[in-house]
Amino acid sequence: MLRRIPTAVRVANWTRSLATVSNSGGDTVQKTSKFDIVIAGGGMVGSAMACSIGYNPIFGEYKIALLEPNPVKTMAIQADFSNRVSAIIPGSINVLDDIGVWPYISELRAKLFQSMQVWDAASDHSFLLLDSKFTDEKMGYVVENDVIMLALMKRLKLLDSNVEILHCKVDDISLQISNGDIGNVSIKLDNDDLIETRLLIGADGPQSSIRTAANIKHISLPYNQLAIVATLQLENQNENVVAWQRFLPDGPIALLPLSNSRSSLVWTTNPKHGKMLLEMSNEEFIDSVNNAFVNNDHVIPNINRISSTINRGLNSIPSGNFKEAPQSPPTVAGIDNNSRGGFPLSLGHATNYVMNRLALIGDAAHRVHPLAGQGVNLGFKDVEVLSKVLAEAVTEGNDIGALPHLLKYESTRQLQVLPIMATIDNLNRLFSNKNASLALARGIGFQFLNYLTPLKVICHVIPLY
Amino acid sequence: MGSLFAESRCRIYSILQKNRLGYACRNVGKLRFPVNISSQRHNTNTSTANEEEIKQFSDIASKWWQWNNKNMPLHALNMVRVPLIRDALLGDEKSHKIDQPRPLSGYKILDVGCGGGILCEPLARLGAQVTGIDASSEIINVAKAHASKCDRVAANVSYQCTTIEQLTTTENAQSFDAVIASEVIEHVDNVDLFVSSCCQLIKPGGKHIVTTINRTPLSYAVMIIGGEYISRIIPAGSHDWKKFITPKELTKKLEEGGLNVDFIGGIFYNPLTNNAGWLDNTKVNYAIVAHKPSENYEKSNA
Structure with missing residues (x-):
């Protein structure tokens, strides 16, 4: 019973949009091209999905299409760093390596970061240092989104025969049903072409039109925060291998290494302050960034006193890797031209990731706060799990778009994604405020986490840290 | 007076029928553990097809392919039986063929009592040439209609409304690489004729x-x-316990048909997770794989 109810609802939901297409489909006479798998959205996650199934020989006879309305940008790397970057964690590197994309990325431009320091503006002693020395594993790489895209496109180009790239947008979708028997998904494209597929994969981002057309419930929660991004020039051009993140009352500010002379800024703050940051001159902006990392304006004196006491206590116990105070991040000296940008943040989660003949991946299924750099990593993990489930379905001769195996993808991913989403959301709520008791709680939490060896434990609790 | 009584009884029944609990009670009342099975076991019908059974399955023909209805166990069972059939046919070739898009291409398979084609279609997708037969013409029509919707399936599958013993008269003997009787032997009359025809x-x-x-x-x-x-989960009245067959009885019948039994394994189905898998215990559902020895063929020819 438990299983049957949601399944029935999924069919019912889908059929609702049927009416629109049977009308429009009636008067068009043109031949519809049939595909086995259509991926809507050729962003990082959608393209990775296309590579993943395109390169698996088991899908050798499957017709695959990737729908991306925007033609590929220049096929060469720009001299300037892009302001949109992702922190790619080892799990994602494995996924990208399996589909042959990682070698291209490391060839183009990727910066390894060996350690990460996270600290709290409310107290001098409340900080957490994660170093790859303690964890065996690499922390990750900072990669520009454009570089990831470029590498994916290079890899997809070699796949011309298997994956067809259509530069179209989806206008409407519907599921063909006759006598309760589920047929293909009809997709009406914006150039009035009609295509059919056995499985539609929605990778069309947080405002997914596929998700809307399929009537999948989506819970969306806008944060009253704006993320400001920029490519910054550093004063000391020494080794730049640490990712820095400081929690300010309005949101975290993070500096991610791009090269020895450049770092990428992601500063989450309230919309009013964010707007000011976008409008001020370069010199003022640089001062604001430097100040945000070092000022003591937000220190709550009592908390500071308590945490320094705890610190002394912990210090008296012999321990391998205890540090007295946080290190200072490098001083910012300049900003790359036109690299400053801002975007609003929200949390979003689709109640269902799959329906009959439909699966959502990446931001279409879940969108998180960028504070832990998890967004695209969650998407790459979706790609890994969905590809595995689909390949398994093919070896068992299953209909590629049948709900039973798609449900496996959904349950696997929701079990993994929801705790991460909750952790990130809670972290944001825990840190982005001026409440003294919360500041005390996180201060103590940080100190104990920092004291604990091996730090590997923490790395498994909070995936990025 | 008598007709009035009959009418009121009918009304009570219809009320009971509407009431889910009442419906269940009424059926449970009919349950009796059958002790005497001899009448069924020595069935001497000349046909394996049972009219009642055919009607029962024809009634649900239209629902055969709904993933949200009572055929869920049959769809889930594919998780076990498709790999079983695939691996039995591929044998040692499994390791290098498993990653190919059509590992079963070149194999001719007969699915006896194919129903709506829940098992035929995956086998056809794996590349096998599948013939599905069923005694119900309505079900065969459902199977044909569904297969036509997927090109990959339509090219490899053909359906016939017939029985296994009729097929032995039209089809050349010894023409299939595999004959499959999945969840069907418990529905047929004259099991001996059924098994010998399959063999x-x-x-x-x-x-x-x-x-x-x-x-x-x-x-x-x-x-x-x-x-x-x-x-x-299963439509009431789908099964007659007396017609169920033990692995020992089935093994004996298969051996009489000239086959050697290679494998007997238990199968479980979990309706809550809609999962099926292997089990050591063969007390409920089980699978048997047997093969026809090659030398047997030469002997019979000589």
Whole structure:
């Protein structure tokens, strides 16, 4: 019973949009091209999905299409760093390596970061240092989104025969049903072409039109925060291998290494302050960034006193890797031209990731706060799990778009994604405020986490840290 | 007076029927653990097809392919039986063929009692040439209509409304690499004729794969009381416990048909997670894989 109810609802939901297409489909006479798998959205996650199934020989006879309305940008790397970057964690590197994309990325431009320091503006002693020395594993790489895209496109180009790239947008979708028997998904494209597929994969981002057309419930929660991004020039051009993140009352500010002379800024703050940051001159902006990392304006004196006491206590116990105070991040000296940008943040989660003949991946299924750099990593993990489930379905001769195996993808991913989403959301709520008791709680939490060896434990609790 | 009584009784029945609990009670009332099975076992019908059974399945023909209805166990069973059939046919070739898009291409498979084609379609997708037969013409029409919707399936599958013993008269003997009787032997009349007809159509060296239900008190509890009356996952009246067959009886019949049994394994189905898998215990559902020895063929020819 438990299983049957949601399944029935999924069919019912889908059929609702049927009416629109049977009308429009009636008067068009043109031949519809049939595909086995259509991926809507050729962003990082959608393209990775296309590579993943395109390169698996088991899908050798499957017709695959990737729908991306925007033609590929220049096929060469720009001299300037892009302001949109992702922190790619080892799990994602494995996924990208399996589909042959990682070698291209490391060839183009990727910066390894060996350690990460996270600290709290409310107290001098409340900080957490994660170093790859303690964890065996690499922390990750900072990669520009454009570089990831470029590498994916290079890899997809070699796949011309298997994956067809259509530069179209989806206008409407519907599921063909006759006598309760589920047929293909009809997709009406914006150039009035009609295509059919056995499985539609929605990778069309947080405002997914596929998700809307399929009537999948989506819970969306806008944060009253704006993320400001920029490519910054550093004063000391020494080794730049640490990712820095400081929690300010309005949101975290993070500096991610791009090269020895450049770092990428992601500063989450309230919309009013964010707007000011976008409008001020370069010199003022640089001062604001430097100040945000070092000022003591937000220190709550009592908390500071308590945490320094705890610190002394912990210090008296012999321990391998205890540090007295946080290190200072490098001083910012300049900003790359036109690299400053801002975007609003929200949390979003689709109640269902799959329906009959439909699966959502990446931001279409879940969108998180960028504070832990998890967004695209969650998407790459979706790609890994969905590809595995689909390949398994093919070896068992299953209909590629049948709900039973798609449900496996959904349950696997929701079990993994929801705790991460909750952790990130809670972290944001825990840190982005001026409440003294919360500041005390996180201060103590940080100190104990920092004291604990091996730090590997923490790395498994909070995936990025 | 009599007709009035009959009418009021009818009304009570119809009220009972509308009431789910009442419906269940009425059916449970009919449950009796069948002790005497001799009448069924020595069936001397000349046909394997049972009219009542055909009607029962024809009635649900239209629902055969709904993933949200009572055929869910059959769809889930594919998780077990498709790999079983695939691996039985591929044998040692499995390791290098498994990653190919059509590992079963070149194999000719007969699915006896194919129903709507729930098992035929995955086998066709794996590249096998599948013939599906069923005694109900309505079900065959459903199967044909569904297969036509997927080009990959349509190219590799053909359906016929016939019985296995009729097929032995039209089809060349020993023409299939595998004959499959999945969840069907418990529905047929004259099991001996059914098994011998199946054996006849298998190529020397070919495989016979049977999945069915054991005749044990546990299978009565699980399949009939649990499955049909309590959870009602299976349509009530789908199974007749007396027709269930034990692995021992089936092995004997297969050996009489000239086959060697290679494997007997138990199967479980979990209706809550809609999962199926292997089990050591063969007391409820089980599968048998047998093969026709090659030398047997030469002997009979000589």
